[in-house]
Amino acid sequence: MKAVVTVMLKHGVLDPQGKAIGQALNHLGFDQVGEVRAGKIIELELTETDPAAAKVAAEDMARKLLANTVIESFKVEIAA
Amino acid sequence: MKAAILLFPGINRERDMVLAVRQSFAQEPQIVWHKETELPAGIDLVILPGGFSFGDYLRCGAMAAHSPIMRAVKDHAARGGYVLGVCNGFQILTEAGILPGALLRNASLRFLSMDTVLSVERADTVFTNHWQKGATFRAPMAHGDGNYNADEETLNRLEGENLVAFRYADQNRNGAARDIAGIFSPNLRVLGLMPHPENLVDPLMGGIDGKPLFDALAAA
Numbered sequence: 001m002k003a004v005v006t007v008m009l010k011h012g013v014l015d016p017q018g019k020a021i022g023q024a025l026n027h028l029g030f031d032q033v034g035e036v037r038a039g040k041i042i043e044l045e046l047t048e049t050d051p052a053a054a055k056v057a058a059e060d061m062a063r064k065l066l067a068n069t070v071i072e073s074f075k076v077e078i079a080a
Numbered sequence: 081m082k083a084a085i086l087l088f089p090g091i092n093r094e095r096d097m098v099l100a101v102r103q104s105f106a107q108e109p110q111i112v113w114h115k116e117t118e119l120p121a122g123i124d125l126v127i128l129p130g131g132f133s134f135g136d137y138l139r140c141g142a143m144a145a146h147s148p149i150m151r152a153v154k155d156h157a158a159r160g161g162y163v164l165g166v167c168n169g170f171q172i173l174t175e176a177g178i179l180p181g182a183l184l185r186n187a188s189l190r191f192l193s194m195d196t197v198l199s200v201e202r203a204d205t206v207f208t209n210h211w212q213k214g215a216t217f218r219a220p221m222a223h224g225d226g227n228y229n230a231d232e233e234t235l236n237r238l239e240g241e242n243l244v245a246f247r248y249a250d251q252n253r254n255g256a257a258r259d260i261a262g263i264f265s266p267n268l269r270v271l272g273l274m275p276h277p278e279n280l281v282d283p284l285m286g287g288i289d290g291k292p293l294f295d296a297l298a299a300a
Contacts, residue, residue: 013229014255016189065146068139068175070182071229 001046002079003058007067008039042066051078081162081300083109083125086153088144091131091168093276100278101127104294114147125162125297126153128169130222130276140183140225141171150176162206162297163270167223170262170272179263179272180238181230187255191224196275198261199249202242205268206300210292216249217289219275226274228256228263238263245271 009015015037022036044061048054058076067074083105085097094111101109109127110120119126134143144150150172157163157178165173173179186192195218203213211217230238235257238244245262252259254274262273277290 014184014187014227016185016187016255020189065142066138068142068182070174070180070231071184 001048001051001054003044003046003054004077004079005042005044005058005062005066005074006039006077007042007062007072007074008037010071010073013071039072051080054078081105081124081297082107082122083127083297084112084119084123085109085127085129086112086114086149086169087129088114088131088133088147088172090133090135091129093130093167093278096276096278097127097129097166100281100290100294103281104291105298112149114144114149117148117152119149119152119156123156123161125164126156128153128163128165128172129278130167130169133168133172136225139171139175141168141173141175144168144172145175145177154178157265157270160267160269162300163265164207164297165270165272166276166278167226167274170274171225173270173272178270179265180234181228181263183225183274184227184229184255185225186223186227186253188253192221192226192253194221194253195219196221196248196253196261197250198246198273198275201244201247205245205264205271207264207271207293207296208245210296210299217292218280218287219277219290220279221253221275223254223274226254226256226261228260228274230257235260241266243268246273246275 018037025033062074200211200215247259280287280290
């Protein structure tokens with residue numbers, strides 16, 4: 001069972017990397033790009049076979065390590 | 081005061097700390113590998129030095145915060161033990177929840193490798209009592225993620241309870257909230273700061289601006 005954890009900075013937290021990416025895209029001619037926020041995706045292969053249990057476990061992992069909940073939010077998706 | 085210096089893979093400033101402790105404490109500090117589960121007997125001060133523990137993978141200090149030795153460090157702090165975290169050490173302390181807030185990427189995205197000037201916000205702690213309140217001193221910076229941040233409630237609490245240890249006095253180059261360069265725990269026995277006082281403790285280094293911090297600890 002694969003868990004995909006997406007970690008993003010919380011709204012309101014300054015994202016200078018996102019800002020730099022946005023500026024670079026503008027320089028490349030993509031004028032339609034406004035605010036940019038960059039995060040990370042962590043894919044976990046779990047031995048768990050029950051999707052609900054896998055989700056709970058992945059959320060626990062996200063809270064304990066994968067995301068710093070002071071400044072980041074996360075979401076977990078389970079793929080077969 | 082007996083000092084132990086923690087060593088995680090990727091830490092690179094432990095020898096600077098050994099030197100600073102030797103100069104001020106006239107003792108040889110113990111170096112403790114991160115995989116140990118206990119601190120040596122009789123340790124009063126645990127120091128977390130700077131560097132790039134675990135390559136800053138995931139987030140700075142995120143992995144180190146879960147190293148086996150950190151359980152003992154948390155217990156030591158809970159018992160009223162002294163802890164000093166510098167740079168990556170400060171990051172590890174916030175990731176471990178021993179100090180509040182988080183250190184984000186510098187607002188300018190530039191790695192800062194230069195001196196800054198810090199102001200001493202209170203001089204009545206074991207770390208700062210060799211300075212006067214309001215004193216300023218030079219400290220070298222070497223960080224890409226020194227932008228201290230916390231939610232408004234936490235920042236207001238830190239200010240209200242007088243737990244800000246040092247502020248950037250000349251220029252805030254990393255964007256840290258309220259110009260915060262370092263903070264104390266509520267019992268004033270845990271200090272985390274981003275700049276490196278240990279790198280100005282001998283005239284040969286270019287100054288002794290950071291020596292009062294170590295002298296104060298040694299005299300405690």
